[in-house]
Every structure is written in structure tokens, then in C-alpha cells.
Amino acid sequence: MKILSLAFRNILRNKRRTFLTLSAIISGVCSLVIFGGFIEFTFEGLRESTIRTQLGHVQIYQQGYNQHGVANPAKYLIQEPEKVEASLQALPEVLSVTRRLSLSGLISNGNKTLSAKVTGIIPAQEEEFSAFETLLDGQQLDEELPHGGVIGVELAKALDAKIGDYLIIMTNTLDGAINAVEFELVGIAQTGSQEYDSVFVKLPLAVVQQALETDSVEKIMVLLEESSQLDGVLTQLPGVLAQTGLELEYRSWRDMALFYHKVVAMYQGLFQVIQVIIAVIVLFSIINTMTMAVFERTREIGTLRAIGTPRGHIMQLFITEGFLLGILGGLLGLVIAILIAFGINASGGIDIPPPPGMSRGYLSMILIVPSVLFYAFLLTVFVAVLSSILPAWKASRIKIVEALSYI
Amino acid sequence: MVKVEQVVKTYQLGKQQVQALKGVSLEVQAAEFVAITGTSGSGKSTLLHLIGCLDLPTAGHIHILDKRTDTLSDKQQSWLRNQFLGFIFQSFNLIPVLTAFENIEYPLLLQGLSPKQRQQRVNGLLERVGLSEHSHHRPDYLSGGQRQRVAIARALVTKPKLVLADEPTANLDSKTGTEILDLMKDICLQEKTSFVFSTHDPKISHYASTIYTLKDGVLRQ
Ligand SMILES: Nc1ncnc2c1ncn2[C@@H]1O[C@H](COP(=O)(O)OP(=O)(O)O)[C@@H](O)[C@H]1O
Ligand SMILES: [Mg+2]
Numbered sequence: 001m002k003i004l005s006l007a008f009r010n011i012l013r014n015k016r017r018t019f020l021t022l023s024a025i026i027s028g029v030c031s032l033v034i035f036g037g038f039i040e041f042t043f044e045g046l047r048e049s050t051i052r053t054q055l056g057h058v059q060i061y062q063q064g065y066n067q068h069g070v071a072n073p074a075k076y077l078i079q080e081p082e083k084v085e086a087s088l089q090a091l092p093e094v095l096s097v098t099r100r101l102s103l104s105g106l107i108s109n110g111n112k113t114l115s116a117k118v119t120g121i122i123p124a125q126e127e128e129f130s131a132f133e134t135l136l137d138g139q140q141l142d143e144e145l146p147h148g149g150v151i152g153v154e155l156a157k158a159l160d161a162k163i164g165d166y167l168i169i170m171t172n173t174l175d176g177a178i179n180a181v182e183f184e185l186v187g188i189a190q191t192g193s194q195e196y197d198s199v200f201v202k203l204p205l206a207v208v209q210q211a212l213e214t215d216s217v218e219k220i221m222v223l224l225e226e227s228s229q230l231d232g233v234l235t236q237l238p239g240v241l242a243q244t245g246l247e248l249e250y251r252s253w254r255d256m257a258l259f260y261h262k263v264v265a266m267y268q269g270l271f272q273v274i275q276v277i278i279a280v281i282v283l284f285s286i287i288n289t290m291t292m293a294v295f296e297r298t299r300e301i302g303t304l305r306a307i308g309t310p311r312g313h314i315m316q317l318f319i320t321e322g323f324l325l326g327i328l329g330g331l332l333g334l335v336i337a338i339l340i341a342f343g344i345n346a347s348g349g350i351d352i353p354p355p356p357g358m359s360r361g362y363l364s365m366i367l368i369v370p371s372v373l374f375y376a377f378l379l380t381v382f383v384a385v386l387s388s389i390l391p392a393w394k395a396s397r398i399k400i401v402e403a404l405s406y407i
Numbered sequence: 408m409v410k411v412e413q414v415v416k417t418y419q420l421g422k423q424q425v426q427a428l429k430g431v432s433l434e435v436q437a438a439e440f441v442a443i444t445g446t447s448g449s450g451k452s453t454l455l456h457l458i459g460c461l462d463l464p465t466a467g468h469i470h471i472l473d474k475r476t477d478t479l480s481d482k483q484q485s486w487l488r489n490q491f492l493g494f495i496f497q498s499f500n501l502i503p504v505l506t507a508f509e510n511i512e513y514p515l516l517l518q519g520l521s522p523k524q525r526q527q528r529v530n531g532l533l534e535r536v537g538l539s540e541h542s543h544h545r546p547d548y549l550s551g552g553q554r555q556r557v558a559i560a561r562a563l564v565t566k567p568k569l570v571l572a573d574e575p576t577a578n579l580d581s582k583t584g585t586e587i588l589d590l591m592k593d594i595c596l597q598e599k600t601s602f603v604f605s606t607h608d609p610k611i612s613h614y615a616s617t618i619y620t621l622k623d624g625v626l627r628q
Contacts, residue, residue: 002516009504303500306461307514307561308489310482400461404496405452 003313007320011328014296017289022329024285025384028278029333029376030340035274036372037341038350039267041365048227050260055253056098056221057230058237060084063247065219074174077101077216083244084220091240093229098125099217101208105171107151107201109159116155118169118201120208138163138187146204148186154198156188163188169201173213181211279379283387290322290391301395302403311396318395322388326381333380334373341366408568408601409435409458414467416453427453429624430467435569438599440592442611445621451605452573454621458603459492459571460484472568489517493562495572495604499554501546501561507553508533508542511560518565532560536590552583556590563594572604588614 011018051057061069062076069076078084085097099122107116123141136153151161161167163185170180183203191197209215224233234252241248294301301314344350349363416428427450435441435458443451456462457469460476469476472491479487488494501510508529515525533539536556538549546554555575562570572591576584592614595602611618620627 006502006504013504299500300502303494303496303502304513305485306459306488306494306500308485308487308492308517310485310517313517401456404456404461404500 003316003320004324007317007324010293010297010317011321011324014293017292018325021286021289021325022332024282024289025326025329025380026333026336028282028383029330029380030337031278032275032376032379033334033337033368033372034340034344034366035271036376037366037368038364039271040367040369040372042267043264044367045362046260046263047257050257051227051253052223055256057224057227058222058233058250058252059256060088060220060222060241060248060250061218063249065249066251069218073218074214077174077214077218078220078246078248079216080244080246081217081220083246084241084248087240087244088220088222091233091236093224093226093233095223095225096125097223098122098221099205099219100221101205101212101214101216101218103169103171103208103212105169105211107155107159108168108170109161109165110168112159113170114155114158115199116151116169116201117199118171118203118208118211120203120205122205133189133191136188136190138185140187141202141204142186145184145186147183147207148204149183149207150187150189150202151185152197152200153188153190154194155200156185158198161185161188169203169211171211173211175213177213179211179213181207183207275379279383282380282383286322286325286384286387287390290318290388291394293321294318294391294395297395298398298403298406301398302400302406305398305400306404314396314398315389315392318392319385319388322384322392323381325388326384329384330377330380334377337373337376338368341368408437408472409433409603410468410470411454411458412468412470414454414457414464414469416450416457416462417465426624428457428464431621431624431626432467433619433626435601435603437568437601438595439601440595440614440616441601441603442615442618443603443605443621443626444607444611444618445605449621450624451621454626455571455573455603455605458569459494460488489514490565491568493565493567493570493600495555495558495562495570495575497574497577499546499551499558499578501554501557503546506543506545507538507549507557510546510557511564514561514565528564529560532564535563535594536560551579552586555579555583555587559587559590559594563598563600566598567600569601569603572602574605574607576606576608584608585610 060078062078065076081099088094088097101120103118105116105118106113121141124143138150141148141150149167159167165185166182167185168180168182170178173179191200205217224230230252237250241250304314345365349365352362352364411431411433414428414431415426418425418427431454443454445451457464458471460471460479463477471487474487476484502513505513511529511532512525515528530539530542533542536559538553538556538560541549541553546557549557575591576587579587588608588610591602591604594600617628
């Protein structure tokens with residue numbers, strides 16, 4: 001009411017100082033929104049690449065697989081994957097479905113034998129999942145090459161293997177018998193993880209099934225059109241899976257993406273540190289300008305007190321001024337931050353050098369995320385109010401007589 | 408209505424103690440028009456501040472409406488100032504961001520009167536001090552005399568028992584000063600409001616019912 005209008009007129013009265021305070025607030029909001037938008041872009045990129053090249057949105061397993069499957073894989077395989085695929089593909093949100101079967105075994109070129117983690121995939125259905133590795137030599141798996149395989153670059157080095165070589169995978173079948181299959185090396189690839197590059201082998205699903213002597217698969221991976229559809233699909237999934245008559249369980253990518261969650265946690269920690277720094281800078285700059293305002297208006301405060309204004313009202317007045325500065329600076333900051341973000345995105349984004357373990361850099365855009373905007377605004381208003389408390393308190397404690405003779 | 412008993416006020420100026428009032432006693436009755444004269448530095452402002460509950464005496468007591476000021480909390484002092492006292496300052500001390508109307512209205516906002524009541528009172532006073540046409544002007548657009556009229560209206564809007572005026576005419580030319588004194592005197596008679604004011608103005612003898620003189624912190628009639 002009245003205090004609001006008085007506070008509003010007061011902040012308009014020293015335009016230069018208000019401009020300084022607002023600039024501090026606006027730069028704070030802009031930093032928060034731009035940095036927040038940058039890490040949101042990073043999260044989104046990592047999320048999508050984790051989903052689309054590694055995990056899929058949802059993975060379906062035989063009931064009990066996640067609890068006991070490692071110790072006893074033979075017992076927890078999906079017997080009739082076609083049935084599951086058929087009912088999944090009936091969902092309009094589903095983009096693609098593929099099967100996987102993996103094994104641990106040995107790989108040999110005749111004179112050298114190393115351990116290997118073999119994944120069996122269906123080449124025709126794998127296009128959506130295959131961007132994970134970068135092919136260094138040769139080609140990807142292909143329907144036309146039923147006995148072709150791709151291995152990691154470190155493994156290829158260790159085996160001294162070249163494209164066109166024949167390699168042997170040795171493993172136990174599900175019944176425990178020793179078995180071996182042969183494949184032709186058609187591609188050498190790199191994933192970014194050296195450790196993984198020294199063990200991974202990618203073979204057609206049929207070859208892996210042959211090695212294990214089974215027709216079953218370990219898991220069925222589901223990719224959706226949009227990641228935002230996941231929650232909707234997850235609520236339908238129990239019903240859909242029940243229709244198959246098989247005993248199944250499922251996990252969403254969120255439960256599996258450890259690396260993604262670690263990166264998110266790290267960036268968020270970093271963001272929090274930056275928020276604190278920005279908040280402190282804005283805090284001190286508002287305290288500074290507010291204290292100047294209190295000094296300048298000492299006589300006026302003395303007058304207000306003399307005509308009967310209680311201390312509490314004086315505090316309220318200055319805190320309201322801080323609050324209004326926060327709201328004003330926050331809103332202006334959001335507008336300017338959004339304009340800057342549009343500018344950065346329109347100019348093609350920010351050039352980011354390759355992150356550790358990656359071979360390529362990328363262009364980062366600034367995402368405008370409502371929650372980031374809202375949070376930056378809230379933080380700003382909070383800081384503005386917080387920083388006006390001390391000057392407001394000082395103003396309310398002014399000695400009236402001294403204030404009245406203050407020049 | 409006001410009773411000042413053996414009041415001493417000492418200020419600390421660096422390491423030195425300045426005794427601004429050295430045992431001052433005085434009484435003010437209802438509807439009295441009291442003037443305090445004295446050279447600059449004689450302690451006039453100090454005495455008015457103490458009577459106005461803006462500060463407390465170092466020794467002695469001040470009773471306002473039978474309340475001893477040094478027994479009141481800051482909140483009670485504020486309330487007393489708002490309800491029963493009015494202040495007029497040498498340099499007007501209006502709030503620059505408020506219009507004449509709003510400046511006069513301000514003390515009423517602290518009292519929780521309805522907007523209609525406030526408007527009635529403020530307009531009444533604007534008319535009384537002859538500034539109805541300037542009600543929407545800010546202090547910067549008013550002359551010194553007009554500003555002091557706004558200040559008088561602000562001091563009177565709460566219907567106080569006592570108005571304290573610290574050299575209210577010192578910043579005005581002699582003709583305007585006379586007008587202001589006339590106005591204060593009229594109000595004193597009409598509203599039965601007591602006035603205590605400090606002044607250098609030699610014309611004062613025509614107005615005041617009682618004149619005191621302060622010299623080196625000692626009061627004489
Ligand atoms: N806040 C203060 N601190 C120190 N000395 C003061 C203060 N206020 C007034 N004085 C001193 O007290 C004496 C009386 O001052 P004051 O009451 O303002 O006189 P007047 O209003 O008659 O000019 C002066 O000597 C002045 O310097
Ligand atoms: Mg004085």
C-alpha cells in the first residue's frame with residue numbers, strides 16, 4: 001500500500017545509484033541464467049547420448065535378472081523376445097526396439113588369448129544405438145556380414161589384429177560346456193573409455209546365441225521418440241508387459257546411468273559454488289548502495305522518526321526498497337539474459353574444446369529453462385531483501401537528534 | 408501539560424563534555440504560546456528535542472501529559488510523538504518524494520484512519536494554511552513559506568496537544584516569517600494547542616504569552 005509507493009518513489013529518486021544497484025543484480029541474474037542454461041544444455045546432450053547410444057530409454061529383462069542374473073545368466077533370459085517386441089511396438093511412443101545378449105569369454109588370434117566382453121546385437125535394428133563408438137577402421141556390423149565383428153581399438157592393438165583377420169571367441173555355453181565361435185574382423189572402433197576399448201567385442205546376435213547355445217536374449221532395449229514421453233510410457237509398461245504372459249521386469253535409463261548422474265552432480269555442485277559467489281557479490285553491492293542511501297537520507301529518517309514513525313516502519317521501508325530493487329533487477333535481468341541467450345544461440349553457440357576422454361569438441365547452446373529462470377529470479381529477490389536488512393536496521397537505529405542536525 | 412524539572416543535558420564531544428543544559432525547569436500550560444530565545448549554541452534545540460521526546464535528559468525529568476519521558480520505551484515515545492506532539496523544523500524537513508497532500512497525510516497513516524477521514528482532515532488543513540491549490544505539488548515546487556505551511560499542517564493534522572517549533576521562521580524572509588507566526592498564533596487560540604518554539608525573531612514579544620531566554624544552558628524568564 002502506502003509503504004510500497006513510498007519505497008518505489010525512493011528508489012526512483014537517485015537514478016544513478018539505482019542504476020548501479022540494478023546493474024549488479026542484472027549481471028548476477030544473467031550469469032546465473034546463462035551458466036544454468038549452459039549446464040542444462042550439457043545435461044541434455046549427455047542424457048540424450050547416454051540414452052540413444054548406450055542404454056535406450058527402458059530395458060526389459062526376465063523377472064529376477066537384475067537381482068540374480070549375474071550369478072546365473074542362463075536362468076534369467078527372455079525366452080520369447082518376439083512376443084515382447086510385438087507388444088512394445090504397438091505403443092505409438094516407441095521408436096525402436098532391439099535385443100541384446102552378452103557374454104564374457106576369451107578372444108584369441110591363434111597365438112595370443114585375452115579376455116573379452118562380447119555383446120550380440122541385431123545390426124539392422126542397431127542404427128539408433130550405434131553412435132556411441134567412433135569407427136576408426138573398416139565398417140560397422142551389417143546384415144550382409146553374418147560373421148563379421150567389430151572390436152575395440154586397444155584390443156585390436158593387443159592382438160595385433162587387422163581388418164579381415166579371423167578371431168575366435170571362447171566361452172562356456174549356458175549348460176557349462178566349452179564352446180568357440182569364429183568371426184571376421186570388419187571394424188575397429190573407439191568409445192572414449194580406454195578400459196572398455198581393450199575388452200569390447202560387438203558381434204551379430206545370432207553368433208553370440210550360437211556361442212551360448214540358446215535362442216533367448218538377455219535384454220530388450222526400447223528407444224522412444226522423445227525422452228519426455230518416458231514417464232507416460234513407464235506407467236503403461238506393467239500392463240503392456242503383463243499382456244505377453246511372460247514374467248518380465250524393466251529398468252529405465254535413469255536407474256542405470258551412473259556416469260550421467262555423476263556428471264550432473266558435479267556440475268550442480270559447481271553451479272552451487274558459482275551461485276554462492278554471485279549471491280555474495282550482489283549482496284555486498286546492494287549493501288553498499290543501500291548504506292549510501294541511508295546516509296544520504298539521514299535527516300529524512302530523523303524527520304520520519306520525529307513525527308512518530310516507529311523503528312519497525314523505517315526498517316520495513318528500506319527492506320521494501322530492497323525487495324523492489326530485487327524484483328525490478330530480477331525481471332530486467334531475466335529479459336536481458338534471455339536476449340543474450342538468443343544472441344549466443346543465433347551466433348551458433350559457444351565453442352567448447354573436447355572434454356577429457358572425448359576426441360571432439362562441440363558447440364554449446366544456452367537452453368532457456370523455466371526452472372533456471374525462476375530460481376535465478378527467486379535467488380535475486382532473496383539476496384536483495386537479505387542485503388537490505390543491515391542498512392535498514394542501521395536506518396531504524398539512527399539517533400533522531402543527531403539525524404536531524406545531519407547535513 | 409509539560410513539566411521540565413532540573414534538566415541537565417551533557418554531550419560528549421570527543422574527550423570533552425559539553426553541558427548544553429545546566430538544570431533547566433519550566434512548565435507549559437494548555438493553549439500557551441511559549442517562546443524560547445537565546446543566542447546560537449545556547450541550548451534551545453536541545454531543550455525542544457528533550458521536550459519532544461527525541462532524546463532523554465542526562466539528569467532531571469520531563470513529564471509530558473503526566474508521563475515521564477525517560478520511563479517510556481522507544482515504541483511508546485514514537486507513539487506519543489505521533490499522537491500528542493507536532494514538530495516544525497527550521498528547514499521544514501518535508502519528505503521530498505511526497506506531495507504536499509501526502510506529506511500532511513503521513514502522520515495519519517501511522518494512526519490507521521480511513522482514507523476518507525484522512526482526506527477530510529488533510530484538505531481541511533490545506534485550506535487552513537492556504538495551500539489547497541498546491542496539494543499535488545512536491546516540496547521542490549513550493550516556496551520556503553509554502554513549505555513551512557505544509558510543515559505546520561503536517562504538525563497539526565493529528566490534532567496534537569503540543570507543537571514544538573525549532574526556529575520556524577529562521578529560513579524565511581521577514582514578511583513570510585510574520586505570516587507564519589500569525590498562522591501559528593491563530594491556531595493556538597482556535598485549537599487550544601500549546602506551542603513551544605525557539606526563535607531569534609525580535610517580533611516575538613507581540614505573539615508569545617511567555618518568553619524565556621536561554622543563556623549558556625540556563626533558563627531565565
Ligand atoms: N549532538 C551533539 N553533540 C555534541 N554537542 C552538541 C550536540 N548537540 C548540541 N551540542 C552542543 O550543545 C550546545 C547547545 O546546542 P543547541 O541546543 O543546538 O543550541 P541552539 O539550538 O540554541 O543553537 C552547543 O554548544 C552545541 O555545540
Ligand atoms: Mg538550534
